[in-house]
Amino acid sequence: MGTLELKLVEENYYLRIEKIKQIKSNAYFVKTKDGKEFFLKVSRVDKEHVDFIIKIFSHLKNTSFKSHLIDFQKTIDGGFYFLDENKKVYLLCKWIDGRSADFRNVFDLRRAVSILHHLHLASLSFADKIEGSFYPSYQEVFRKKYLQVIQMKNIIHRKNSLGYFDEMFLNILSKFEDRFVYSINMIKTIENYFRKENRRVLIHHDPAHHNFIFSEKGVYLIDFDYAMVDYSVHDFVNLGVRVLKTNDWDRNIFRIYLKFLHDINISKKLWLQIFWILMYFPQEIWQVGLQYYFEKQPWTEEYFLKRLKGAERIQHGKEMIIKEFSGGCFKWH
Known part of the structure; x- marks a missing residue:
């Protein structure tokens, strides 16, 4: 991720990044200077589908399934994501320490x-x-x-x-x-x-x-x-x-x-x-x-x-x- 993209993340979420590590082609681990850890994703889908995802979360947060969801962090303007000049969608959520499922288990x-x-x-x-x-x-x-x-x-x-x-x-x-x-x-x-x-x-x-x-x-x-x-x-x-x-x-x-x-x-x-x-x-x-x-x-x-x-x-x-x-x-x- 380039300097310009990092600056946009910092500006839109009002945070200062100390460390960023790419974990997938479109996903990153982020640690801020005040010690907080986040998961940053640059979505592969367009804004319309991201809006659909937000609607899904809004519904599921009012059900018993909410315990299986990780909340999106809100941007400084109160939204759940921001767009860069190329219309790429950036979403941020709290980092959860854990492991992936093992389908052999x-x-x-x-x-x-x-x-x-x-x-x-x-x-x-x-x-x-x-x-x-x-x-x-x-x-x-x-x-x-x-x-x-x-x-x-x-x-x-x-x-x-x-x-x-x-x-x-x-x-x-x-x-x-x-x-x-x-x-x-x-x-x-x-x-x-x-x-x-x-x-x-x-x-x-x-x-x-x-x-x-x-x-x-x-x-x-x-x-x-x-x-x-x-x-x-x-x-x-x-x-x-x-x-x-x-x-x-x-x-x-x-x-x-x-x-x-x-x-x-x-x-x-x-x-x-x-x-x-x-x-x-x-x-x-x-x-x-x-x-x-x-x-x-x-x-x-x-x-x-x-x-x-x-x-x-x-x-x-x-x-x-x-x-x-x-x-x-x-x-x-």
């Missing part, structure tokens, strides 16, 4: 499941208030993503010569493209019934281990940059995939994870069927293609290839787990 895993479930329940009335807003169905989301996959193939085929990533991407698509189509057909079969039996909630949408902070005072859930209104099943699929990756696709750990979901009684009508279909959809393969062909992320070819091979391994792993654990739910018709 069943205690931590149970707590993560419990906290996500608590978030969903605490946000029901919040989600209801904005239920009038348009939220696409899973059918529409799947179709849009598959259309993008087709566009990626067209981009490749229009090239005069293919790079190694192009060839690898086409090769992997040839193995898994039918999964996109099958997922769309399956979700179409049951989604309307599912939506009648399940309510939308606020989902965190990024339940990575480092977003659960275990401290002496409790467990905190941080980084709501990707939060959205959706069904709880989406959060638990995301968490499930992370648990499997962390544990090298250990079936016994996933069996424990499914038991934790059963224990909190979230498996309403067709919930598990949707769970398995969302697992089956080649989300990770689509995402790498999106980052390479559409977003054009400034990563090396080597890094993109690593991510692509990782996405292929994840899809293989998910299908192995589905085959073993779906219990026939996946073939509902």
